[in-house]
Amino acid sequence: MNWRSPVIYLIFPYFLAVAIIYCFPNLQDNKISSEFLPLWLSYTSKILQDKTKSPTNLVSEISWQVSCYQQFLDKIGVIHPTVSVALHFNGQAEPCNIIIVKELLNDSNVLSTLRLLDKCPDWESQYFTDSFLTRLLHDLSSLACSIEDQHPGLHQFCDRGLKRTPILRDHRLLVPYKLTEDGPSYLPCHFHNASGYRLSSVSLLREWIQDMSCQQEDYTAGKTCRGHPTLELYAVPAGRHFMFAPKYIGEIIPLPHVPGADPTQPVNLEVLSVSPRVFDLVNFVSKQESEDLVERALAETRESYRLQRSTTGSNGREINRYRTSETAFDAAGETAMNIKRRSFAVLGMGNYIESYADGVQILRYRNGTAYQKHLDWIEPNTRSQHNYDSAGQGSNRFATLLLYMNDIEANQGGETVFANAWPLDVAETKRLSLEQAKSQLLESEFSNFLTQGSWEEDLAVWCRSRLAIRPKSARTVLFYSQLPDGQKDESSQHGACPVFNTTKVKYGVICWWSTESL
Numbered sequence: 023m024n025w026r027s028p029v030i031y032l033i034f035p036y037f038l039a040v041a042i043i044y045c046f047p048n049l050q051d052n053k054i055s056s057e058f059l060p061l062w063l064s065y066t067s068k069i070l071q072d073k074t075k076s077p078t079n080l081v082s083e084i085s086w087q088v089s090c091y092q093q094f095l096d097k098i099g100v101i102h103p104t105v106s107v108a109l110h111f112n113g114q115a116e117p118c119n120i121i122i123v124k125e126l127l128n129d130s131n132v133l134s135t136l137r138l139l140d141k142c143p144d145w146e147s148q149y150f151t152d153s154f155l156t157r158l159l160h161d162l163s164s165l166a167c168s169i170e171d172q173h174p175g176l177h178q179f180c181d182r183g184l185k186r187t188p189i190l191r192d193h194r195l196l197v198p199y200k201l202t203e204d205g206p207s208y209l210p211c212h213f214h215n216a217s218g219y220r221l222s223s224v225s226l227l228r229e230w231i232q233d234m235s236c237q238q239e240d241y242t243a244g245k246t247c248r249g250h251p252t253l254e255l256y257a258v259p260a261g262r263h264f265m266f267a268p269k270y271i272g273e274i275i276p277l278p279h280v281p282g283a284d285p286t287q288p289v290n291l292e293v294l295s296v297s298p299r300v301f302d303l304v305n306f307v308s309k310q311e312s313e314d315l316v317e318r319a320l321a322e323t324r325e326s327y328r329l330q331r332s333t334t335g336s337n338g339r340e341i342n343r344y345r346t347s348e349t350a351f352d353a354a355g356e357t358a359m360n361i362k363r364r365s366f367a368v369l370g371m372g373n374y375i376e377s378y379a380d381g382v383q384i385l386r387y388r389n390g391t392a393y394q395k396h397l398d399w400i401e402p403n404t405r406s407q408h409n410y411d412s413a414g415q416g417s418n419r420f421a422t423l424l425l426y427m428n429d430i431e432a433n434q435g436g437e438t439v440f441a442n443a444w445p446l447d448v449a450e451t452k453r454l455s456l457e458q459a460k461s462q463l464l465e466s467e468f469s470n471f472l473t474q475g476s477w478e479e480d481l482a483v484w485c486r487s488r489l490a491i492r493p494k495s496a497r498t499v500l501f502y503s504q505l506p507d508g509q510k511d512e513s514s515q516h517g518a519c520p521v522f523n524t525t526k527v528k529y530g531v532i533c534w535w536s537t538e539s540l
């Protein structure tokens with residue numbers, strides 16, 4: 023018999039399709055068999071025309087793909103026809119495209135992605151799910167989700183090329199994918215939801231899709247739903263970390279997966295500023311934990327850990343006259359470790375990796391002491407071997423968590439000021455210019471705390487004009503020192519305002535690195 027005869031082209035796929043539909047009842051349950059048949063005919067005849075493959079290979083290829091497709095349908099379940107996914111670039115509040123999930127996961131899309139693989143993937147594997155979804159979304163993500171006009175689609179966003187892809191710990195586990203059978207392969211994105219939780223399997227995707235579809239009464243009556251009309255998915259390029267995408271000031275981003283200080287209360291992010299990205303992390307650290315940290319820092323006697331005049335610079339040894347606080351390091355205390363692990367979950371960075379974190383620094387600001395406006399991002403130092411170019415393959419400070427450990431009353435100083443963000447409780451028209459803030463400060467009772475013309479005085483002026491976050495016991499603030507693509511975020515400039523009170527202000531700082539720290 024001639025396997026390549028036209029009769030075979032037409033008849034063989036038909037019998038195979040009937041047999042398949044008969045053998046895989048789920049294909050019928052999904053009510054796709056009427057659409058499936060014509061699709062299947064064109065699909066199999068396309069495979070049969072592939073003259074490079076022997077008939078036995080073709081049959082085995084078709085059969086694994088069909089059983090694999092069946093497994094996929096089992097995992098993904100029935101999808102409500104109106105559910106959609108809003109695809110975002112990492113850190114971007116606006117989606118680049120909104121796609122109906124039913125269309126995204128339709129037969130021809132899933133089968134044509136399967137055709138590019140050599141075997142049925144493990145649908146529960148995180149790295150395969152990344153690769154599969156990137157490939158699927160690539161075709162359907164429209165020009166708006168492309169970073170180059172010549173090659174529309176997601177692939178060039180996800181794979182930024184060797185020079186701009188930092189090597190994360192799990193780099194060798196990534197599953198590259200192809201766009202065409204003989205084309206080059208690309209590194210996939212990984213995907214997170216709006217809470218920063220990383221998509222780890224097709225089953226979790228199903229859970230997320232059902233979570234929003236249960237809003238629709240006819241679909242799952244009686245089920246209580248949190249209700250998201252559209253699943254927001256954030257695509258993060260290979261080698262980069264997820265970054266929250268605040269939409270507006272005051273927005274609340276729930277982090278139900280993060281263990282908090284009080285288990286009966288949810289952990290949330292509240293947006294304090296959109297650019298720079300600054301958040302209150304609510305219910306994250308307990309008062310007890312914050313007291314433990316201070317206690318340990320004060321009890322520390324080892325020379326390189328105990329509380330002493332702060333240093334700065336990439337070698338961490340320079341006394342800086344613009345930083346008059348005292349610092350202690352808590353490298354391994356139980357509370358410090360616990361907080362570090364939980365902040366890793368907040369940041370959506372996956373499994374905890376110690377070398378991505380600086381130790382917990384405990385700072386003490388006394389009467390009049392301060393820290394001039396600065397970036398946590400470290401400027402490259404010619405003497406250092408370390409590659410600080412976080413927009414390329416290097417690594418630098420990525421995010422910072424500030425923990426405040428005591429209350430300071432209004433106008434008593436000690437705030438953290440963000441030079442490029444505005445106060446929340448002041449209407450836009452009532453904002454103070456630096457000149458206005460300065461004359462107010464000079465008239466106030468606090469002016470005698472400050473030397474005229476000093477940098478501390480200048481900083482105190484900024485503190486009166488811009489977003490100044492007031493210390494409160496167990497208050498926790500998160501901000502980023504990088505932009506989503508790894509560039510230094512100049513707008514993240516911040517300082518510690520002079521304290522106008524003999525009471526000491528204490529707080530803790532943890533900085534997170536984009537890859538391994540020094």
Ligand SMILES: *[C@@H]1O[C@H](CO)[C@@H](O)[C@H](O)[C@H]1NC(C)=O
Nearest residue numbers: 057061125126128129130131
């Ligand atoms: C699947 O979706 C694509 C894109 O949305 C569409 O062009 C195609 O006709 C659909 N195919 C089927 C079988 O529904």
Ligand SMILES: *[C@@H]1O[C@H](CO)[C@@H](O)[C@H](O)[C@H]1NC(C)=O
Nearest residue numbers: 215216217218219250278279
């Ligand atoms: C993100 O996923 C986690 C884990 O499934 C879930 O707890 C959380 O509610 C999700 N967030 C949003 C905004 O859907």
Ligand SMILES: *[C@@H]1O[C@H](CO)[C@@H](O)[C@H](O)[C@H]1NC(C)=O
Nearest residue numbers: 388389390470471472523524
């Ligand atoms: C606090 O600073 C002010 C102004 O510099 C000074 O007069 C005062 O003595 C200081 N108080 C203490 C307890 O250091």
Ligand SMILES: *[C@@H]1O[C@H](CO)[C@@H](O)[C@H](O)[C@H]1NC(C)=O
Nearest residue numbers: 429430431434522523524525
């Ligand atoms: C310093 O703060 C304490 C506690 O908040 C307060 O009782 C005291 O009046 C403040 N001192 C000054 C000089 O404002």
